[in-house]
Amino acid sequence: MATQSIAHDPALEGTGQGQAPFGFPVSLTEKYRPRRIADFAGLGKQRKILSKFAANPYPSAWLFLGASGTGKTTMALALAAEIGAEVHHIPSQECNVQNLADVIRMCWYVPQGGGFHLVLVDEADQMSNAAQLALLSKMDSTAFPPMTIFVFTCNATDRLEARFLSRCRKLEFSTYGLGPEITRLLKQVWNEEAPDAEAPNFARIVKDSANNARDALTKLELALMEA
Numbered sequence: 001m002a003t004q005s006i007a008h009d010p011a012l013e014g015t016g017q018g019q020a021p022f023g024f025p026v027s028l029t030e031k032y033r034p035r036r037i038a039d040f041a042g043l044g045k046q047r048k049i050l051s052k053f054a055a056n057p058y059p060s061a062w063l064f065l066g067a068s069g070t071g072k073t074t075m076a077l078a079l080a081a082e083i084g085a086e087v088h089h090i091p092s093q094e095c096n097v098q099n100l101a102d103v104i105r106m107c108w109y110v111p112q113g114g115g116f117h118l119v120l121v122d123e124a125d126q127m128s129n130a131a132q133l134a135l136l137s138k139m140d141s142t143a144f145p146p147m148t149i150f151v152f153t154c155n156a157t158d159r160l161e162a163r164f165l166s167r168c169r170k171l172e173f174s175t176y177g178l179g180p181e182i183t184r185l186l187k188q189v190w191n192e193e194a195p196d197a198e199a200p201n202f203a204r205i206v207k208d209s210a211n212n213a214r215d216a217l218t219k220l221e222l223a224l225m226e227a
Protein backbone atom coordinates (compact mmCIF):
# COMPACT_ATOMS: atom_id res chain seq x y z
CA MET A 1 0.00 0.00 0.00
CA ALA A 2 1.41 3.33 -1.03
CA THR A 3 -0.20 5.32 1.74
CA GLN A 4 0.84 5.68 5.29
CA SER A 5 -1.74 5.50 8.00
CA ILE A 6 -0.31 7.49 10.85
CA ALA A 7 -3.36 8.22 12.96
CA HIS A 8 -1.85 6.40 15.91
CA ASP A 9 1.66 7.74 15.45
CA PRO A 10 2.72 8.74 18.96
CA ALA A 11 4.30 11.81 17.38
CA LEU A 12 0.80 13.07 16.67
CA GLU A 13 -0.24 12.83 20.27
CA GLY A 14 0.71 15.23 23.04
CA THR A 15 -0.06 18.86 22.84
CA GLY A 16 2.59 21.49 23.29
CA GLN A 17 5.82 22.19 21.48
CA GLY A 18 8.89 20.46 22.76
CA GLN A 19 6.91 17.69 24.34
CA ALA A 20 7.50 14.97 21.79
CA PRO A 21 7.54 11.63 23.55
CA PHE A 22 10.74 10.47 21.85
CA GLY A 23 13.29 8.39 23.64
CA PHE A 24 15.91 9.05 20.93
CA PRO A 25 17.48 12.15 19.47
CA VAL A 26 15.46 13.94 16.79
CA SER A 27 15.96 17.09 14.74
CA LEU A 28 14.71 20.39 16.14
CA THR A 29 12.03 20.56 13.42
CA GLU A 30 10.68 17.24 14.61
CA LYS A 31 11.06 17.93 18.32
CA TYR A 32 9.36 21.32 18.10
CA ARG A 33 6.85 20.37 15.41
CA PRO A 34 3.54 21.96 16.45
CA ARG A 35 1.11 19.20 17.42
CA ARG A 36 -2.01 21.31 17.80
CA ILE A 37 -3.44 24.05 15.61
CA ALA A 38 -2.96 26.58 18.39
CA ASP A 39 0.76 25.79 18.68
CA PHE A 40 1.84 27.29 15.33
CA ALA A 41 3.93 30.44 15.16
CA GLY A 42 2.01 33.12 13.27
CA LEU A 43 -0.65 31.92 10.82
CA GLY A 44 -3.40 33.62 12.83
CA LYS A 45 -5.96 33.51 10.04
CA GLN A 46 -5.27 29.87 9.20
CA ARG A 47 -5.40 28.86 12.86
CA LYS A 48 -8.72 30.65 13.33
CA ILE A 49 -10.36 29.09 10.27
CA LEU A 50 -9.07 25.58 10.94
CA SER A 51 -9.93 25.67 14.65
CA LYS A 52 -13.51 26.53 13.72
CA PHE A 53 -13.51 23.81 11.11
CA ALA A 54 -12.02 21.25 13.52
CA ALA A 55 -14.78 22.02 16.01
CA ASN A 56 -17.39 21.21 13.40
CA PRO A 57 -15.77 19.27 10.55
CA TYR A 58 -17.52 18.15 7.38
CA PRO A 59 -16.46 16.34 4.22
CA SER A 60 -14.48 18.83 2.14
CA ALA A 61 -11.31 19.49 0.16
CA TRP A 62 -8.67 22.01 1.18
CA LEU A 63 -5.62 23.39 -0.54
CA PHE A 64 -2.81 24.71 1.66
CA LEU A 65 -0.78 26.89 -0.63
CA GLY A 66 2.44 28.76 0.07
CA ALA A 67 6.17 28.97 0.51
CA SER A 68 8.25 26.08 1.77
CA GLY A 69 8.65 25.61 5.52
CA THR A 70 5.61 27.63 6.57
CA GLY A 71 3.82 24.69 8.17
CA LYS A 72 1.42 23.40 5.51
CA THR A 73 2.04 19.68 5.98
CA THR A 74 2.37 20.06 9.73
CA MET A 75 -0.91 21.98 9.89
CA ALA A 76 -2.68 19.20 7.98
CA LEU A 77 -1.40 16.69 10.56
CA ALA A 78 -2.39 18.97 13.45
CA LEU A 79 -5.87 19.30 11.95
CA ALA A 80 -6.12 15.50 11.70
CA ALA A 81 -4.96 15.15 15.33
CA GLU A 82 -7.53 17.67 16.50
CA ILE A 83 -10.37 15.96 14.64
CA GLY A 84 -9.07 12.50 15.55
CA ALA A 85 -9.02 11.63 11.85
CA GLU A 86 -7.27 8.64 10.33
CA VAL A 87 -4.50 9.99 8.10
CA HIS A 88 -3.73 8.63 4.65
CA HIS A 89 -0.56 10.38 3.52
CA ILE A 90 0.09 10.08 -0.20
CA PRO A 91 3.62 11.13 -1.15
CA SER A 92 3.61 13.30 -4.27
CA GLN A 93 5.48 10.84 -6.47
CA GLU A 94 2.91 8.20 -5.61
CA CYS A 95 -0.17 10.31 -6.26
CA ASN A 96 -1.34 8.41 -9.32
CA VAL A 97 -4.77 7.20 -10.39
CA GLN A 98 -4.31 3.72 -8.94
CA ASN A 99 -3.15 4.84 -5.49
CA LEU A 100 -5.85 7.50 -5.31
CA ALA A 101 -8.49 4.92 -6.20
CA ASP A 102 -7.13 2.59 -3.49
CA VAL A 103 -7.22 5.30 -0.83
CA ILE A 104 -10.62 6.63 -1.81
CA ARG A 105 -12.04 3.10 -1.71
CA MET A 106 -10.84 2.87 1.92
CA CYS A 107 -12.52 6.18 2.68
CA TRP A 108 -15.92 4.63 2.01
CA TYR A 109 -15.44 2.54 5.15
CA VAL A 110 -15.78 3.93 8.64
CA PRO A 111 -12.26 4.57 10.01
CA GLN A 112 -10.98 2.36 12.82
CA GLY A 113 -11.71 4.90 15.53
CA GLY A 114 -14.92 6.20 13.89
CA GLY A 115 -14.93 9.81 12.76
CA PHE A 116 -13.08 11.09 9.71
CA HIS A 117 -10.50 10.07 7.16
CA LEU A 118 -7.99 12.76 6.21
CA VAL A 119 -6.28 12.25 2.88
CA LEU A 120 -3.10 14.32 2.73
CA VAL A 121 -1.49 14.85 -0.66
CA ASP A 122 1.77 16.80 -0.47
CA GLU A 123 3.18 18.69 -3.44
CA ALA A 124 -0.17 18.31 -5.13
CA ASP A 125 0.96 20.40 -8.09
CA GLN A 126 3.28 17.53 -9.03
CA MET A 127 0.46 15.05 -9.48
CA SER A 128 -0.29 13.86 -12.99
CA ASN A 129 -3.13 15.29 -15.09
CA ALA A 130 -4.75 11.88 -15.00
CA ALA A 131 -4.70 11.95 -11.19
CA GLN A 132 -6.23 15.44 -11.17
CA LEU A 133 -8.99 14.30 -13.50
CA ALA A 134 -9.67 11.26 -11.35
CA LEU A 135 -9.97 13.53 -8.33
CA LEU A 136 -12.33 15.93 -10.07
CA SER A 137 -15.04 13.33 -10.35
CA LYS A 138 -14.47 12.09 -6.78
CA MET A 139 -14.76 15.60 -5.43
CA ASP A 140 -18.26 16.13 -6.79
CA SER A 141 -21.03 15.80 -4.28
CA THR A 142 -22.45 12.54 -5.62
CA ALA A 143 -19.08 10.74 -5.51
CA PHE A 144 -17.43 12.49 -2.52
CA PRO A 145 -16.42 9.80 -0.02
CA PRO A 146 -18.38 10.27 3.21
CA MET A 147 -16.55 11.50 6.32
CA THR A 148 -13.47 12.35 4.29
CA ILE A 149 -11.37 15.50 4.30
CA PHE A 150 -8.82 16.03 1.56
CA VAL A 151 -5.86 18.31 2.22
CA PHE A 152 -3.60 19.11 -0.72
CA THR A 153 -0.43 21.12 -0.14
CA CYS A 154 1.62 22.91 -2.78
CA ASN A 155 4.00 25.82 -3.30
CA ALA A 156 2.33 27.04 -6.51
CA THR A 157 -0.89 26.42 -8.39
CA ASP A 158 0.12 26.93 -12.03
CA ARG A 159 0.11 23.20 -12.75
CA LEU A 160 -3.29 22.68 -11.17
CA GLU A 161 -6.45 22.71 -13.26
CA ALA A 162 -8.92 25.54 -12.62
CA ARG A 163 -11.65 22.94 -12.17
CA PHE A 164 -9.59 21.21 -9.50
CA LEU A 165 -8.82 24.49 -7.73
CA SER A 166 -12.47 25.51 -7.72
CA ARG A 167 -13.35 22.39 -5.73
CA CYS A 168 -10.89 23.27 -2.93
CA ARG A 169 -11.03 25.72 -0.06
CA LYS A 170 -7.77 27.60 -0.51
CA LEU A 171 -5.74 28.69 2.49
CA GLU A 172 -2.66 30.74 1.77
CA PHE A 173 0.35 30.21 4.03
CA SER A 174 2.29 33.41 3.61
CA THR A 175 5.70 34.17 5.07
CA TYR A 176 4.60 37.79 5.38
CA GLY A 177 4.71 38.93 8.99
CA LEU A 178 5.97 35.54 10.20
CA GLY A 179 9.42 36.93 11.09
CA PRO A 180 8.79 38.09 14.68
CA GLU A 181 6.82 34.93 15.49
CA ILE A 182 9.56 32.60 14.25
CA THR A 183 12.16 34.71 16.03
CA ARG A 184 10.20 34.18 19.25
CA LEU A 185 10.04 30.44 18.55
CA LEU A 186 13.83 30.24 18.05
CA LYS A 187 14.39 32.09 21.30
CA GLN A 188 12.08 29.73 23.15
CA VAL A 189 13.82 26.68 21.65
CA TRP A 190 17.25 28.07 22.55
CA ASN A 191 16.17 28.75 26.12
CA GLU A 192 14.96 25.22 26.42
CA GLU A 193 17.96 23.57 24.74
CA ALA A 194 20.90 25.70 25.89
CA PRO A 195 19.78 28.28 28.47
CA ASP A 196 23.34 28.96 29.60
CA ALA A 197 25.01 29.31 26.19
CA GLU A 198 25.55 32.63 24.47
CA ALA A 199 22.56 33.17 22.20
CA PRO A 200 22.97 33.86 18.49
CA ASN A 201 21.11 36.64 16.69
CA PHE A 202 17.71 34.97 16.26
CA ALA A 203 16.26 37.71 14.07
CA ARG A 204 19.24 37.42 11.72
CA ILE A 205 18.77 33.64 11.43
CA VAL A 206 15.11 34.17 10.56
CA LYS A 207 15.95 36.86 8.03
CA ASP A 208 18.61 34.68 6.39
CA SER A 209 16.01 31.92 6.17
CA ALA A 210 13.47 34.22 4.47
CA ASN A 211 10.93 33.38 7.21
CA ASN A 212 11.11 29.66 6.39
CA ALA A 213 10.61 28.06 9.83
CA ARG A 214 12.16 24.76 8.76
CA ASP A 215 15.33 26.48 7.54
CA ALA A 216 15.50 28.69 10.61
CA LEU A 217 15.21 25.74 13.00
CA THR A 218 17.82 23.81 11.02
CA LYS A 219 20.21 26.75 11.22
CA LEU A 220 19.54 27.00 14.95
CA GLU A 221 20.36 23.32 15.31
CA LEU A 222 23.81 24.00 13.85
CA ALA A 223 24.24 27.01 16.11
CA LEU A 224 23.40 24.80 19.10
CA MET A 225 26.06 22.31 18.05
CA GLU A 226 28.52 25.17 17.82
CA ALA A 227 27.61 26.61 21.23
Ligand SMILES: Nc1ncnc2c1ncn2[C@@H]1O[C@H](COP(=O)(O)OP(=O)(O)OP(=O)(O)O)[C@@H](O)[C@H]1O
Residues within 6 Å of the ligand: 028, 029, 030, 032, 033, 034, 039, 040, 041, 042, 043, 066, 067, 068, 069, 070, 071, 072, 073, 074, 075, 153, 154, 155, 185, 213, 214, 217
Ligand atom coordinates in the same frame (compact mmCIF):
# COMPACT_ATOMS: atom_id res chain seq x y z
N1 LIG B 1 4.23 28.23 11.53
C1 LIG B 1 5.08 27.40 12.14
N2 LIG B 1 5.21 27.40 13.49
C2 LIG B 1 6.10 26.58 14.10
N3 LIG B 1 6.89 25.70 13.44
C3 LIG B 1 6.80 25.66 12.11
C4 LIG B 1 5.88 26.49 11.38
N4 LIG B 1 6.03 26.24 10.07
C5 LIG B 1 6.95 25.29 9.97
N5 LIG B 1 7.41 24.93 11.18
C6 LIG B 1 8.48 23.97 11.44
O1 LIG B 1 9.03 23.59 10.19
C7 LIG B 1 8.87 22.19 9.96
C8 LIG B 1 8.49 21.98 8.52
O2 LIG B 1 7.17 22.46 8.29
P1 LIG B 1 6.27 21.83 7.13
O3 LIG B 1 6.88 20.55 6.65
O4 LIG B 1 4.87 21.75 7.62
O5 LIG B 1 6.40 22.93 5.99
P2 LIG B 1 5.68 22.97 4.58
O6 LIG B 1 4.98 24.28 4.49
O7 LIG B 1 4.88 21.74 4.38
O8 LIG B 1 6.94 22.99 3.59
P3 LIG B 1 7.11 22.38 2.10
O9 LIG B 1 6.36 23.30 1.19
O10 LIG B 1 8.60 22.44 1.87
O11 LIG B 1 6.59 21.00 2.12
C9 LIG B 1 7.85 21.71 10.98
O12 LIG B 1 8.13 20.40 11.41
C10 LIG B 1 8.01 22.70 12.12
O13 LIG B 1 9.03 22.26 12.98
Ligand SMILES: [Mg+2]
Residues within 6 Å of the ligand: 072, 073, 074, 122, 123, 153
Ligand atom coordinates in the same frame (compact mmCIF):
# COMPACT_ATOMS: atom_id res chain seq x y z
MG1 LIG C 1 5.06 20.08 3.09
